[in-house]
Amino acid sequence: MKILFFGKGQEMLSIEYLSAALKNAGHKVELLFDPGFDDNIGFINIPLLKKLFSEKMVIENIKKMSPDLIAFSCPWHLYPFVAETASLVKKRFNIPIVVGGGYPTIAPDHMIKNKDIDMICIGEGEEAIVELADKIEKGVDYFDTLNFWFKRNGEIIKNPPRVLLQNLDLLPFPDREIFHKFGCFAGNLYFIAGRGCPHKCSYCCEHAFERIYQGKGKYVRLRSVENVIEELGECVKKYNVKHIHSEDDLFAISHKWLAEFCEEYRKKIKVPFYCHVRPGSLTDEDLENLKSAGCNDIYFGIDAGNYEVRTNLLNRKIKDETIYEQVKLVKKHGMRLSTSVMFGIPGETPEQMHETFKMIKEIGSYCVYVTVYYPFYNTELYNYAVEKGYLMQESIESVMKGLGSVYRASFLENENNDLVLIFRNILPAYMRFSFLRPLIDLVIRKRFVGLSRLIDLFFTPFSYSTVGWFKVREAIKIFFVFMKIRFKNSFFKKY
Numbered sequence: 001m002k003i004l005f006f007g008k009g010q011e012m013l014s015i016e017y018l019s020a021a022l023k024n025a026g027h028k029v030e031l032l033f034d035p036g037f038d039d040n041i042g043f044i045n046i047p048l049l050k051k052l053f054s055e056k057m058v059i060e061n062i063k064k065m066s067p068d069l070i071a072f073s074c075p076w077h078l079y080p081f082v083a084e085t086a087s088l089v090k091k092r093f094n095i096p097i098v099v100g101g102g103y104p105t106i107a108p109d110h111m112i113k114n115k116d117i118d119m120i121c122i123g124e125g126e127e128a129i130v131e132l133a134d135k136i137e138k139g140v141d142y143f144d145t146l147n148f149w150f151k152r153n154g155e156i157i158k159n160p161p162r163v164l165l166q167n168l169d170l171l172p173f174p175d176r177e178i179f180h181k182f183g184c185f186a187g188n189l190y191f192i193a194g195r196g197c198p199h200k201c202s203y204c205c206e207h208a209f210e211r212i213y214q215g216k217g218k219y220v221r222l223r224s225v226e227n228v229i230e231e232l233g234e235c236v237k238k239y240n241v242k243h244i245h246s247e248d249d250l251f252a253i254s255h256k257w258l259a260e261f262c263e264e265y266r267k268k269i270k271v272p273f274y275c276h277v278r279p280g281s282l283t284d285e286d287l288e289n290l291k292s293a294g295c296n297d298i299y300f301g302i303d304a305g306n307y308e309v310r311t312n313l314l315n316r317k318i319k320d321e322t323i324y325e326q327v328k329l330v331k332k333h334g335m336r337l338s339t340s341v342m343f344g345i346p347g348e349t350p351e352q353m354h355e356t357f358k359m360i361k362e363i364g365s366y367c368v369y370v371t372v373y374y375p376f377y378n379t380e381l382y383n384y385a386v387e388k389g390y391l392m393q394e395s396i397e398s399v400m401k402g403l404g405s406v407y408r409a410s411f412l413e414n415e416n417n418d419l420v421l422i423f424r425n426i427l428p429a430y431m432r433f434s435f436l437r438p439l440i441d442l443v444i445r446k447r448f449v450g451l452s453r454l455i456d457l458f459f460t461p462f463s464y465s466t467v468g469w470f471k472v473r474e475a476i477k478i479f480f481v482f483m484k485i486r487f488k489n490s491f492f493k494k495y
Contacts (some may be wrong), residue, residue, distance in 0.1 A: 002028045003138040006011050008081050011038030011184040013192060014073040014101060014125075014249065016174030021126040024172045027133050030065055032058065034081065037475075058085065058485065059092055068094060068136065071129070074101040074111075076205075077374060078187040079402025086116035098132070098148075100125045103236040103402070106208045106378045109401055112149050112156055119150045123212055124162040124195070126171055126175065132431035164217035165383055168195065169227040173234065180239070183481030187211045187242035188470035189235050189271075191227050193261070196220035199278065201303075201375065202315040203342075206249065222253065225260045232269050243466060251275035252286055257287070262293035272296045274338075274466065275326035280322045287333045294323070297366075299338045304345060305359030313345055320359075327363050338465050340369040341427070343400040344410040346385040353416070353423055357444075360427065367465045370427045371406035372420055375399055385412060408472045418449050425452035429459035440471035 005024055006013050019029045028177040033471050034053040040290050062070075070089055072082045078101075086097050100121030111120050121128055128147035135142035143150050146162040165171070179185070196219040197206045252275075252483055265273070275290070276298040291300070302323060304310040306387040330337050332351075341356050360368055375382040375391055377399060391399075395411040398404060407424070410417050426440045436459065443451050461472060469485050 001069065001133050002030070003069045003071055003133060004062065004065055004067060004069045005029065005031045005071045005178070005290075006034070006082075007031055007073070007084055007179065008034040008078060009335055010478075011179040011190060012073055013190060016176055017171065017177060018071070018073070018100075018129055019131050019175035019178050020172040021053065022133060023175060025130045025134065027130075029135075029175070029178065030067070031178045031182075032061055033179070033184075033482070035182075035478050037479065038093065042406065044099070047311055052336070055088055058088060059328075062095070067378065068119055069133065070095050070097045072097070072101070074103040075318045076103050076374075076402055077405055079103050081117070083114060083402075090116040091348050094138075098101075100129070100131075102205055102209075104149075105212065106376070108149055108158075108207055108401070110377075112151070113275060117456045119333055120150050121147050123147055124164065127162065127165060134440045136218050139373070161212055161216060164221070165220065166217055166221060168221055168223045173231045174450060176235065176239075178481055181481075183477040183479075184474065185239060185476045186324035186470055186474040187240055187472065188393070189232070189241045189244045190231060190247050191228065191244065192247045192494065193251065194220070194222040194248055194253065197251065199250070200315055202384070203345075203376070203382075205305075205376050208378050210377075211387075223259055225257060225264055228261065229264045229268055232265075232271075236269060236271060243470060244269070244271050245470075246273065246275040249276060250278050250281070250399070252277050252281050252430065253285060255283065259289050261480065262289035262429065266293040270294060272466075274299065276301065279318050279326045280290040282329060286327060287329055287335070291333045291335060295335065297336045297338055299340070300326070301331075302339045302341050302359065302363075304341065304348075306348075309345055309348055309352050313384075315380070323359070324363070331364075335361070336366040336465060338367050338369065338370070339363060339365040342371045342373050343461055344384065344409060344412060344417065346373070346381065346412060348414075348416075353419060357423060357427065359430065365431055365461055367468070368427055368431050369464075370424050372408065372410050372424050373412070374404065374406045375411060389413065411466075418447050419444075421449055422447060422452040425449075425456035425460070428463035429455050432463040433459060 007015055022029050027268060074082045081388065082099060089097060095119045097116060098119045098121060099111060104120035105122050108120055109121055128145065131143055132145050132148065135145065143152060143157050144159060146159050149156040198220050200207045213219055222389050234245065244387050270292050275295060279300050302315055303316060307320055323460045327337060340362060343353055375385050390412045392413060398411060404411055412419050420442060426443060429436055430440050
């Protein structure tokens with residue numbers, strides 16, 4: 001059976017895992033890739049470049065492959081792309097379309113209403129999509145396949161999710177080749193060591209995902225160290241890997257696992273790497289192990305500098321003292337610290353925003369990733385924002401369409417949204433370019449939104465850590481590789 005995935009903007013490990021599972025089961029998989037320069041999660045937004053990924057190109061390549069199933073992995077911000085592309089496909093072809101990922105998992109009732117989408121996959125999809133493809137290929141009834149909702153004769157068939165796969169080592173390694181050929185790799189390798197998060201941050205989709213798996217097995221799972229090291233070793237041999245990036249929400253869940261990983265990584269991989277860690281979870285021994293293994297960057301999610309906002313609204317029970325102590329510990333071991341914060345949290349006051357600004361300055365973060373709070377549907381903070389009147393009906397409709405992003409103006413009703421956008425625009429440059437600080441202080445004091453946008457445009461791209469620079473290089477490489485492919489019209493071979 002032939003399955004065609006659509007991707008946009010960057011490498012997607014979700015598609016790579018699904019592709020590997022399907023290929024392992026004997027199915028043929030290809031990818032149509034949109035470089036996403038017209039609108040890539042709000043970070044790059046050049047509408048004129050939408051023409052690079054034309055309707056004609058899509059139609060010609062679908063004809064070339066003649067797939068039996070078209071598939072999308074849809075995080076929230078990709079819904080506009082998914083909806084538009086599915087509509088284009090359905091106008092020309094009678095090919096079933098399936099959509100999985102974050103959006104259909106937390107908003108299945110909304111996603112299934114899209115007239116161009118035939119079925120959705122809820123939750124983890126590797127086992128599910130293989131079972132579906134096997135059944136379609138054999139010509140047998142597939143409407144009872146777990147994890148899927150289907151449309152049939154005007155009714156919606158809703159199957160529950162299957163029990164979670166507990167042994168993640170059983171999954172094949174991600175099929176990186178499917179994205180590599182489009183230039184989605186410029187020396188920085190992404191991987192995940194586990195699935196699930198033990199924490200319940202109110203703004204995050206993770207707790208919404210966990211709800212659907214109640215009674216379906218342990219939610220937080222780790223791959224074995226041996227399995228992860230084997231995958232990384234293969235990639236280091238195959239690709240020009242200069243840096244490795246853990247995409248795990250929380251890398252240091254287990255101190256024992258971390259110690260074993262660092263020991264094996266130091267001996268067998270020997271490539272600098274970067275990981276996300278929750279403040280308060282690291283010990284001196286953890287940091288010593290990470291440093292010796294080659295971890296050169298630690299990332300802390302701070303989110304808010306005000307204790308009440310952080311603990312009561314965001315449900316991140318981390319004391320200020322804990323954050324400062326962990327920062328000292330990281331710096332003691334000579335490691336660079338990156339942090340992230342958000343502004344525009346429901347009910348957040350200007351004074352509380354300034355507390356976040358003050359904390360980041362005191363921490364002395366090497367670089368800081370700044371976002372505007374985005375109300376992801378069905379999360380605790382989304383429901384709070386609706387209940388308290390911070391999110392009006394027009395904005396709710398925009399959210400459900402997947403519009404906006406964490407880099408754009410807030411959807412919330414807030415008289416201080418100008419200050420929210422200013423802090424989003426200027427904080428990365430403030431931390432990296434000290435000569436700009438008098439000007440930035442003036443921008444904040446006078447609320448010069450336009451000038452903050454110029455600072456963001458000219459300085460933020462140069463404010464990131466190693467990972468940010470790799471992303472810039474990757475974007476440039478994607479552009480040139482895509483133009484070469486587009487010129488030859490050679491996305492994949494003819495089937």
